[in-house]
Amino acid sequence: MNDAALRRALQKAIDRRAPLRQRTPTTNAFRLVNARGDALPDVTVDLFDKVAVLSLYRDLPPDEEVRLAEAVRQTSGARAVYLKRRPREARVAANVAKSEVAPESPITGERVDELTVLENGVHFVIRPGQGLSVGLYLDMRDTRQWVREQIRGRTLLNTFAYTCGFGVYAHHGGAARAVNVDLSRRVLDWGEENLRRNGFLPDRRDHLAGDCFEWLKRLAKKGETFDVVVLDPPSFSTSRSGRFSAARDYPKLAAAAAPVVADGGWLVACCNLQQLSGARFEAMVQAGIAQAGRSARLIQRLGPSAIDFPSTSDEPPGLKVRVYEVRSR
Numbered sequence: 001m002n003d004a005a006l007r008r009a010l011q012k013a014i015d016r017r018a019p020l021r022q023r024t025p026t027t028n029a030f031r032l033v034n035a036r037g038d039a040l041p042d043v044t045v046d047l048f049d050k051v052a053v054l055s056l057y058r059d060l061p062p063d064e065e066v067r068l069a070e071a072v073r074q075t076s077g078a079r080a081v082y083l084k085r086r087p088r089e090a091r092v093a094a095n096v097a098k099s100e101v102a103p104e105s106p107i108t109g110e111r112v113d114e115l116t117v118l119e120n121g122v123h124f125v126i127r128p129g130q131g132l133s134v135g136l137y138l139d140m141r142d143t144r145q146w147v148r149e150q151i152r153g154r155t156l157l158n159t160f161a162y163t164c165g166f167g168v169y170a171h172h173g174g175a176a177r178a179v180n181v182d183l184s185r186r187v188l189d190w191g192e193e194n195l196r197r198n199g200f201l202p203d204r205r206d207h208l209a210g211d212c213f214e215w216l217k218r219l220a221k222k223g224e225t226f227d228v229v230v231l232d233p234p235s236f237s238t239s240r241s242g243r244f245s246a247a248r249d250y251p252k253l254a255a256a257a258a259p260v261v262a263d264g265g266w267l268v269a270c271c272n273l274q275q276l277s278g279a280r281f282e283a284m285v286q287a288g289i290a291q292a293g294r295s296a297r298l299i300q301r302l303g304p305s306a307i308d309f310p311s312t313s314d315e316p317p318g319l320k321v322r323v324y325e326v327r328s329r
């Protein structure tokens with residue numbers, strides 16, 4: 001794509017997000033370019049206030065990477081553009097250095113090690129140079145807001161919590177309690193920092209490090225239940241309890257989670273695997289809940305916002321969110 005066509009496509013993408021920018025100052029983090037949905041295949045750009053994160057899903061020569069990053073910086077007005085190289089092979093190849101995949105310094109502009117952004121008035125700490133994930137998955141914005149609107153006086157279990165996005169929204173929504181579980185203590189600490197930035201006092205007992213499967217078993221054994229349980233696993237992961245593949249193991253995960261959902265409570269099942277259809281995903285979650293001896297009623301389908309995550313028929317939205325009311329049979 002020549003320079004003029006590239007800038008036209010970027011400007012069109014920017015214009016499309018006008019309704020989101022009008023929400024400033026309550027939201028200043030959103031997706032600026034969503035690959036084919038914005039006529040820029042294999043390219044996404046996430047804007048975190050004045051910092052852009054450019055992800056490339058195909059190898060480009062270094063001068064092409066710079067040209068693209070410069071065009072993003074100039075059209076968006078970002079102070080810095082950070083690059084994430086995500087061609088499919090690089091993501092799985094263990095021998096690719098992290099600094100190669102996600103350079104610590106920006107490809108263009110000034111270095112910004114950390115900044116705080118706003119999403120629906122909620123503060124999040126973003127670390128643009130720290131690996132492939134910088135602190136917030138923007139496709140979950142509408143689901144986080146939905147949870148916040150439902151959670152007053154209720155309890156939340158947020159599994160695969162990462163930086164505790166759902167937990168932080170739950171505090172804003174007046175939850176009775178929000179418990180976060182993640183394998184990584186580092187991201188839970190980040191989540192605690194997010195809570196502090198929002199004026200809440202984190203409680204260590206609500207930030208549980210460890211394998212979600214083990215925690216779900218432990219909580220079920222103790223008879224602990226929650227009004228809302230969020231399941232947001234990565235598509236693939238490896239932990240002490242083995243390898244998890246969402247396409248294969250989601251029923252097992254839903255079966256492990258169903259016992260900790262209070263009677264009449266909700267299971268919020270999320271999956272980001274592009275190849276998995278919504279219908280197949282629903283069948284897997286329902287099978288898992290049934291396996292646990294409980295009944296499920298689908299009450300809500302959610303996903304990324306169509307404003308900043310436009311999709312095409314050959315690139316449907318990756319994220320699927322299904323909310324089930326779970327009851328004893």
Ligand SMILES: C[S@@+](CC[C@H](N)C(=O)[O-])C[C@H]1O[C@@H](n2cnc3c(N)ncnc32)[C@H](O)[C@@H]1O
Nearest residue numbers: 160161162165182183184211212232234237239
């Ligand atoms: C897709 S992210 C979750 C995003 C998060 N729910 C949000 O909205 O920001 C996946 C997270 O799952 C964690 N994880 C992966 N496998 C896990 C496991 N078996 N048990 C607990 N956490 C796990 C990773 O450390 C990572 O933080």
